Amino acid sequence: MGCFCAVPEEFYCEVLLLDESKLTLTTQQQGIKKSTKGSVVLGYVFRHLNLVEIDYFGLRYCDRSHQTYWLDPAKTLAEHKELINTGPPYTLYFGIKFYAEDPCKLKEEITRYQFFLQVKQDVLQGRLPCSVNTAAQLGAYIIQSELGDYDPYKHTTGYVSEYRFVPDQKEELEDAIERIHKTLMGQVPAEAEVNYLGVAKSLEMYGVDLHPVYGENKSEYFLGLTPIGVVVYKNKKQVGKYFWPRITKVHFKETQFELRVLGKDCNETSFFFEARNKITCKHLWKCCVEHHTFFRVPENESNSLSRKFSKFGSIGYKHRYSGRTSLQMTRDPSVQLPRPDQCIERSRSKTYPKRTQQTGSKNMSQITTNGENEGTTKIIAPSPVKSFKKMKNENSPETQRSKTSTPWEENRLQSAFLMSLSQEKEKALREAARVLKGMNGCARNLYKEQWHRPGRTLPSRSGLYSSSIKTSAKAIGGGLKMLRKAVSSDLDHEKETCGSPLQGMLKVSGFLGEAG
Numbered sequence: 353m354g355c356f357c358a359v360p361e362e363f364y365c366e367v368l369l370l371d372e373s374k375l376t377l378t379t380q381q382q383g384i385k386k387s388t389k390g391s392v393v394l395g396y397v398f399r400h401l402n403l404v405e406i407d408y409f410g411l412r413y414c415d416r417s418h419q420t421y422w423l424d425p426a427k428t429l430a431e432h433k434e435l436i437n438t439g440p441p442y443t444l445y446f447g448i449k450f451y452a453e454d455p456c457k458l459k460e461e462i463t464r465y466q467f468f469l470q471v472k473q474d475v476l477q478g479r480l481p482c483s484v485n486t487a488a489q490l491g492a493y494i495i496q497s498e499l500g501d502y503d504p505y506k507h508t509t510g511y512v513s514e515y516r517f518v519p520d521q522k523e524e525l526e527d528a529i530e531r532i533h534k535t536l537m538g539q540v541p542a543e544a545e546v547n548y549l550g551v552a553k554s555l556e557m558y559g560v561d562l563h564p565v566y567g568e569n570k571s572e573y574f575l576g577l578t579p580i581g582v583v584v585y586k587n588k589k590q591v592g593k594y595f596w597p598r599i600t601k602v603h604f605k606e607t608q609f610e611l612r613v614l615g616k617d618c619n620e621t622s623f624f625f626e627a628r629n630k631i632t633c634k635h636l637w638k639c640c641v642e643h644h645t646f647f648r649v650p651e652n653e654s655n656s657l658s659r660k661f662s663k664f665g666s667i668g669y670k671h672r673y674s675g676r677t678s679l680q681m682t683r684d685p686s687v688q689l690p691r692p693d694q695c696i697e698r699s700r701s702k703t704y705p706k707r708t709q710q711t712g713s714k715n716m717s718q719i720t721t722n723g724e725n726e727g728t729t730k731i732i733a734p735s736p737v738k739s740f741k742k743m744k745n746e747n748s749p750e751t752q753r754s755k756t757s758t759p760w761e762e763n764r765l766q767s768a769f770l771m772s773l774s775q776e777k778e779k780a781l782r783e784a785a786r787v788l789k790g791m792n793g794c795a796r797n798l799y800k801e802q803w804h805r806p807g808r809t810l811p812s813r814s815g816l817y818s819s820s821i822k823t824s825a826k827a828i829g830g831g832l833k834m835l836r837k838a839v840s841s842d843l844d845h846e847k848e849t850c851g852s853p854l855q856g857m858l859k860v861s862g863f864l865g866e867a868g
Contacts, residue, residue, distance in 0.1 A: 363388075363429070365442045367397055367411065370469035371699035375400055384429075386436065391425035397446055402694075404687060405463040407646075407675045410449035414438070419631055422449060422639075425675070450646050450678070451559025453579040455549040459689035461542050462696050468497075468545040471552045478519045480557050488525055491517040492532035493548035497541040498701060502534045510706040523707060541698060556590075561643075563636045565609065565625035573625060575611075575636065577643045579678075582611060584623075592623075596648035604637040606630055611640075646677050 363384050367375040377384045377396055384393065390411070398406045411423040415434035423432065423444065435442055448470045452458055455467045474480035475490060482490065495512060512526040512533070536544065552558055560576040560583065567573045567586070576583040582599065584592035594613045600620060601612035607630055611623045627633035676684070 362440075363442070364440045365393070365444060367393075367444045367446055369397075369401070369446050370466060370473065372702070373699065386430040387428050389425065389428050390423045390432070393423065393429070393444070394425055401446075401466065402462055403466065404689060404691070405458060405460060405681060407681055408448055408450050408452060408463070409446065409466070411444040411446055413442070413444050417631075419635065421635065422642075450643065451579055452678070453553075453559075453647075455553055456546050460694065461690065462694060464542070464545060464549065465696055465698065468548055471549065471558070475518060475552070476516055479562075480552065480555055482518075482555050484525060484528070486551060486555070487518050488528035488532055489551055490548055491515075491525065491529035492536060493539075493544045493551070494701070495529060495533045496536045496539050496544040497548070497698075500541075501537045501539075510708075513707040514703040514705070515701055516704065526707070542696075561639060563627075563632075563639070565627055565636070567625060570626075575609075575625065575640075577639055579647050582640070596644050599644060599648075602637060602640045602644065604633045607633050609633050609636055646675070648677075 363377075363379045363386060365377040365384060367377065369375060375397060377393065379385055382396060384396075394406070394411060397411065398404075398409075403409065412420050413423060413432070413435045414420050416437060419434070421432070421434060423435075429442075430436060435444075448467065452467070455464060455471075458464045458467065471480065472490075472494060475482065475487070491512070494515065494517060498515070499507065499511075507530075510526075512530045513523070517529070518525070539547070557576075560578050562585075563575045563577070565573050565575055571586065573591075574585040576585060581593060581595040583590055584594075594611065598614045599611065600614050601610065601622075603610040603612075604627075607627045609625045609627055611625070612620050613623065614620055627636060
């Protein structure tokens with residue numbers, strides 16, 4: 353009889369890092385299996401990045417319904433059922449789990465560099481909105497870190513346009529970045545990155561982990577977990593802020609999430625919110641428990657933590673944060689930081705073709721693209737969607753440069769919360785295009801009724817149109833052309849895109865009034 357041998361278990365995992373490179377972990381090379389604990393996988397990533405201040409970071413993954421989760425270090429990979437159902441290959445995303453309140457005070461340069469990459473990504477993807485002036489300052493620090501001091505022989509006109517800093521990037525912003533870059537002479541990459549973080553940490557949405565929820569009457573809210581507490585947003589405005597020391601209870605049951613806060617009068621008040629489903633509610637609860645423990649609990653309260661922690665549990669569920677707290681990391685005497693003689697290898701950002709000048713009645717700048725909208729990036733966050741597929745023969749554990757950006761899918765509610773002004777204009781223009789198209793149909797019907805009646809002989813082509821119909825046809829055609837141009841050029845020229853279509857609509861309105 354033949355011998356039945358068990359097929360050896362194969363595990364193939366890809367970790368997408370903040371510089372868009374990939375780290376491959378396999379059973380053959382690293383011995384990673386489904387029975388391996390999450391802490392072991394995290395250890396491989398931290399060693400690859402040479403990180404010591406590791407408790408700020410984590411690995412995220414996404415299930416088939418686009419819900420994100422943090423990899424639990426205490427559980428095996430097999431216990432992360434949502435992850436196992438997505439592979440192979442299994443895709444993990446490295447990123448900041450707990451944003452330091454002051455990232456400039458992080459002890460090691462390599463840690464600050466990872467924070468720099470994460471915050472730069474947050475600004476680019478729209479999770480960290482900022483004013484034009486702030487964006488110009490941040491962009492100049494990025495250019496200084498990437499290219500060094502301004503050199504007129506190397507940095508010719510339009511060199512800034514090769515990089516992406518914010519969504520819907522405009523030429524005016526690039527000009528401002530170039531002007532500021534010229535003033536940053538002498539700043540080494542580490543100094544420019546610290547200055548970048550110094551500006552970014554003052555932004556309102558820095559380090560805010562947004563979770564969509566519903567309040568009374570099904571009104572939409574966002575709960576933002578931050579280094580200082582929980583922030584509540586409604587209609588893009590902050591309507592509440594509760595500091596971690598004042599939060600006495602976090603609880604969830606089914607889809608209901610409870611936040612109990614101690615007021616200044618020493619009375620407790622409970623705030624209730626509804627999540628979209630039980631899975632998202634549990635995820636919000638776990639994130640809130642971990643944030644509360646990481647940022648709030650001092651070392652000398654570790655003994656009383658178990659007594660207080662009972663208030664942060666829910667019926668049938670237990671979850672505890674097992675890592676070091678923020679205060680413990682700053683006071684840990686076991687590791688002398690920063691380590692001496694640390695060499696950091698910085699990765700270059702993805703570049704795009706320069707803007708090219710076009711001659712005409714007006715000098716207009718456009719970005720040369722190859723079939724994509726103005727060279728915009730494909731990085732969207734915060735919810736990872738698809739596992740990045742890789743050929744089976746590409747099982748090298750070495751990090752490989754990837755042209756593919758992080759495949760996060762933009763959360764719909766968060767997208768509405770952070771919708772840019774240009775997107776709203778584009779929506780309005782598309783609606784105007786629909787109206788003009790309907791008007792075009794009305795004009796055609798009027799023509800058919802007037803000239804295609806039974807028994808009527810069609811006149812010559814010179815007398816085919818009345819002056820009013822001819823005027824309306826030109827107005828509608830011109831309006832539609834301008835709208836197509838406005839949408840395709842991403843609303844770069846507001847005066848042209850808004851003026852002409854409105855004038856065309858007025859002419860059409862005049863014709864319809866006359867004809868009626």
